[in-house]
Amino acid sequence: MNNILKKFTRGNIKDTLVDNAMYVILLGILIIVSFLRPIFLSTNNLTNIMMNASIRIIIALGVSGALITRGTDLSAGRIVGVGAVIGGTLLQRPDYAAKFFPALGDMPVVGVLLLAVTVTALLGLINGLVISFLHVPPFIATLGMQSIVYGLSLIYTKSQPIGGLKPSYTYLASGRLNLVVAQVPILILIALVMIAIMWFLLNQTKFGKYIYAIGGNEAAAEVAGVNIVWTKIRVYVMAGIFYGLAGFLLAAKSGGATANYGIGYELEAIAACTIGGVSTAGGVGTVQGIVSGVLIFEMLKTSLQFLGVTPDLQYVAIGSVIVMAVAIDIRKYLAKK
Amino acid sequence: MQHLDVILAMNHISKSFPGVRALDDVSFHVRRGTVHALMGENGAGKSTLMKCLFGIYSMDSGEILLEGKPVRFKDPKDALDAGISMIHQELQPIPYRSIAENLWVGRYPMKKFLGLISVVDHKKMRDLSIDLLKKVHLKVNPNTALKELSVSQTQSIEIAKAISNEAKIIIMDEPTSSLTLQEVDQLFEIINQLRNLGVSIIYISHKMEEILRISDEVTIMRDGKYIGTWLSKELTMEKIIKNMVGRELVNLYPPKTNEPKDITLEVKNLTSTNPRSFKNITFNARKGEILGVGGLVGAQRTELIEGIFGLRGVTSGDILLNGHKLHIKHPRDAIKNGIALVTEDRRGNGIFGVLSVRENVAVASLDDFVDFHFKLNNRKLNQLAEANIKKLSIKTPSTKTKISSLSGGNQQKVIISRWLAVEPDIFILDEPTRGIDVGAKYEIYSIMIDLARQGKTIIMISSEMPELLGISDRIMVMCEGRLSGILDRAEANQEKIMELATQYM
Numbered sequence: 057m058n059n060i061l062k063k064f065t066r067g068n069i070k071d072t073l074v075d076n077a078m079y080v081i082l083l084g085i086l087i088i089v090s091f092l093r094p095i096f097l098s099t100n101n102l103t104n105i106m107m108n109a110s111i112r113i114i115i116a117l118g119v120s121g122a123l124i125t126r127g128t129d130l131s132a133g134r135i136v137g138v139g140a141v142i143g144g145t146l147l148q149r150p151d152y153a154a155k156f157f158p159a160l161g162d163m164p165v166v167g168v169l170l171l172a173v174t175v176t177a178l179l180g181l182i183n184g185l186v187i188s189f190l191h192v193p194p195f196i197a198t199l200g201m202q203s204i205v206y207g208l209s210l211i212y213t214k215s216q217p218i219g220g221l222k223p224s225y226t227y228l229a230s231g232r233l234n235l236v237v238a239q240v241p242i243l244i245l246i247a248l249v250m251i252a253i254m255w256f257l258l259n260q261t262k263f264g265k266y267i268y269a270i271g272g273n274e275a276a277a278e279v280a281g282v283n284i285v286w287t288k289i290r291v292y293v294m295a296g297i298f299y300g301l302a303g304f305l306l307a308a309k310s311g312g313a314t315a316n317y318g319i320g321y322e323l324e325a326i327a328a329c330t331i332g333g334v335s336t337a338g339g340v341g342t343v344q345g346i347v348s349g350v351l352i353f354e355m356l357k358t359s360l361q362f363l364g365v366t367p368d369l370q371y372v373a374i375g376s377v378i379v380m381a382v383a384i385d386i387r388k389y390l391a392k393k
Numbered sequence: 394m395q396h397l398d399v400i401l402a403m404n405h406i407s408k409s410f411p412g413v414r415a416l417d418d419v420s421f422h423v424r425r426g427t428v429h430a431l432m433g434e435n436g437a438g439k440s441t442l443m444k445c446l447f448g449i450y451s452m453d454s455g456e457i458l459l460e461g462k463p464v465r466f467k468d469p470k471d472a473l474d475a476g477i478s479m480i481h482q483e484l485q486p487i488p489y490r491s492i493a494e495n496l497w498v499g500r501y502p503m504k505k506f507l508g509l510i511s512v513v514d515h516k517k518m519r520d521l522s523i524d525l526l527k528k529v530h531l532k533v534n535p536n537t538a539l540k541e542l543s544v545s546q547t548q549s550i551e552i553a554k555a556i557s558n559e560a561k562i563i564i565m566d567e568p569t570s571s572l573t574l575q576e577v578d579q580l581f582e583i584i585n586q587l588r589n590l591g592v593s594i595i596y597i598s599h600k601m602e603e604i605l606r607i608s609d610e611v612t613i614m615r616d617g618k619y620i621g622t623w624l625s626k627e628l629t630m631e632k633i634i635k636n637m638v639g640r641e642l643v644n645l646y647p648p649k650t651n652e653p654k655d656i657t658l659e660v661k662n663l664t665s666t667n668p669r670s671f672k673n674i675t676f677n678a679r680k681g682e683i684l685g686v687g688g689l690v691g692a693q694r695t696e697l698i699e700g701i702f703g704l705r706g707v708t709s710g711d712i713l714l715n716g717h718k719l720h721i722k723h724p725r726d727a728i729k730n731g732i733a734l735v736t737e738d739r740r741g742n743g744i745f746g747v748l749s750v751r752e753n754v755a756v757a758s759l760d761d762f763v764d765f766h767f768k769l770n771n772r773k774l775n776q777l778a779e780a781n782i783k784k785l786s787i788k789t790p791s792t793k794t795k796i797s798s799l800s801g802g803n804q805q806k807v808i809i810s811r812w813l814a815v816e817p818d819i820f821i822l823d824e825p826t827r828g829i830d831v832g833a834k835y836e837i838y839s840i841m842i843d844l845a846r847q848g849k850t851i852i853m854i855s856s857e858m859p860e861l862l863g864i865s866d867r868i869m870v871m872c873e874g875r876l877s878g879i880l881d882r883a884e885a886n887q888e889k890i891m892e893l894a895t896q897y898m
Contacts, residue, residue: 261767262759269756272745279704279742280757280811281728339747 118298136318139303180296685865802833
């Protein structure tokens with residue numbers, strides 16, 4: 057009863073600030089850095105941040121389904137690496153001297169993309185099956201998958217770095233499309249499409265409602281007739297597809313790939329989701345929140361570079377901000393006296 | 394009793410939450426060595442008052458005098474130290490740790506190891522625990538993990554904890570809500586002992602027979618206001634209800650306008666996969682009938698209906714609906730065949746606490762709201778929730794309100810709405826009025842009778858005899874996993890039900 061009324065009359069400024077802590081922090085970072093380093097606000101720099109964020113957003117969206125259903129996915133980063141090495145090895149310039157598959161002809165970009173996401177979707181499927189049928193806790197199941205996938209990537213690439221990607225592939229990351237008012241990088245457009253897809257899935261489909269239901273109360277979901285096994289499997293398959301796409305784009309963006317691509321990205325993605333208000337207790341999280349979580353994360357990293365903070369110290373700063381941001385954000389869920 | 398001194402005086406307590414006065418100038422006096430019942434419908438402010446006393450909420454104005462001295466507790470620990478204990482409606486012990494550890498958590502008896510380091514004195518803890526357990530008549534080994542105990546035993550542990558805290562005042566919030574009749578008797582025996590020792594008990598309950606039986610005084614609250622305090626012997630049920638509801642509630646049960654017709658559901662020789670659960674259960678239920686299911690806690694009634702609903706495995710036996718054999722492996726199969734289940738444990742497997750009323754209503758019937766194969770029609774989902782809020786008069790500010798902020802009765806109505814949306818023929822309700830106040834209970838009964846009148850089959854598990862007798866057409870009684878008998882409405886009475894409920898013990 058009291059909660060209802062609290063929600064209705066969140067009158068004072070402090071509550072408003074706490075409820076929108078993430079956006080306040082984002083704004084704060086922007087103001088401080090642009091005041092100290094005006095160049096931070098240049099179109100060029102902001103575009104750069106957005107392009108960096110694009111790939112991270114796709115990964116974070118992928119992992120969010122697992123988080124909302126009270127799971128997690130520690131294999132995300134290494135599966136991103138799989139997407140990258142498949143793209144890299146199959147889409148090299150035909151005339152490149154050190155081709156990974158010397159006999160391979162010119163492959164269509166879209167075809168290889170489909171192949172990459174099929175493979176990563178299968179890896180997600182295995183995660184889903186192990187979690188749903190063998191009842192292995194997601195933390196452990198995906199921890200195992202993390203190691204397995206990394207090993208397979210190393211075997212597949214013979215631990216070699218891949219280079220010489222063909223221009224039609226790297227164009228995905230470097231190209232821009234002329235939209236009425238501005239030249240928009242394709243990478244950002246792809247991220248926007250994925251954001252729209254995820255928003256649609258979470259808010260407009262049965263699948264999305266079931267994700268929230270399972271995360272909110274799995275036992276109640278079962279009684280209500282929700283197919284928990286099937287929903288969870290789909291969550292991890294979907295995640296695999298998102299990671300595969302992200303990895304494929306990551307290789308295009310950097311013009312090469314190794315099995316080490318994507319390492320540690322799962323932790324960044326989980327941190328970004330949490331910063332963006334996805335509750336680790338399950339059942340809570342929005343696409344807007346996840347996107348702002350990633351943006352805050354990327355802005356922070358770039359800001360620290362702009363302020364001349366050494367890379368070593370950046371780690372310390374980022375870690376502190378994650379914890380502080382969540383500590384502030386969690387206020388709105390804590391019962392008020 | 395008038396001569397007994399007032400140990401606790403709460404004077405002119407007010408507490409507001411943004412937009413509502415939860416407590417409006419409430420005064421509440423408890424005498425030493427008495428059982429003082431605190432009554433009122435859900436939302437009347439009983440819990441808020443107790444939370445102010447216990448240091449969970451801070452009051453806006455008013456004073457609390459404990460043995461004449463003004464006190465103000467900043468947190469529960471403060472209150473415990475001052476001799477006030479609370480036994481919660483939902484007990485929150487540590488299930489995988491031992492009884493002894495649960496009793497002494499936070500204040501373990503310590504000893505010096507090698508004269509240097511402070512370590513827990515396990516021997517002393519065990520000895521102290523054995524003494525304590527005796528006081529609450531529990532014959533269990535203090536090293537047993539708490540999860541091995543029944544609800545009533547766990548409650549006794551909480552009471553033992555209060556005793557060891559040298560509590561002067563013990564607040565008991567719905568202590569009998571999941572106890573059998575014998576267990577209630579045992580609890581009352583302990584309460585009587587405590588009373589004789591000079592401990593005061595603040596007893597919050599909706600069960601009027603109990604209150605008239607155990608309490609010395611009764612204070613009634615309504616809408617955050619103090620209504621009055623009476624000696625229990627001056628009170629009658631009618632008088633309590635009148636003061637709680639603020640109007641004359643002529644009947645506790647709505648008139649029975651439903652009429653049983655043809656048999657719809659047949660259960661034949663159903664046996665659980667768990668050898669200690671239900672076996673060889675055969676019964677039927679009719680269209681338009683309310684079939685009550687009585688029995689003591691442990692009679693495996695919940696397990697039986699969970700078996701029918703596909704939540705638990707069955708080894709043998711058949712379930713027939715209108716003569717057709719059903720194959721139910723999962724709740725989905727039951728729902729597809731038109732069976733709905735309102736579970737006993739509302740928080741455990743009923744509501745989705747973090748989700749809105751709308752999502753809670755829609756979750757079981759999303760299939761009916763899919764446009765173009767996968768897109769949901771959110772507008773229609775909203776209409777569904779709004780229609781149900783109106784139909785069942787659910788009190789909620791909006792469809793977007795989180796369900797966890799509604800009262801128990803309103804949460805229950807949301808869950809009933811969820812099932813109404815799938816248009817089932819068989820409606821199973823497990824303890825549908827548990828923890829719900831009198832007014833809301835009446836509404837739930839009306840909904841059930843109305844559904845039966847529309848030709849639905851209602852199966853209601855209940856541990857409250859008056860309720861079973863009040864609205865059932867037939868009462869089937871279970872004991873120790875077996876069906877001990879089925880009584881017709883006309884022949885049923887409390888004694889016959891009790892006899893069947895203990896038949897195989």
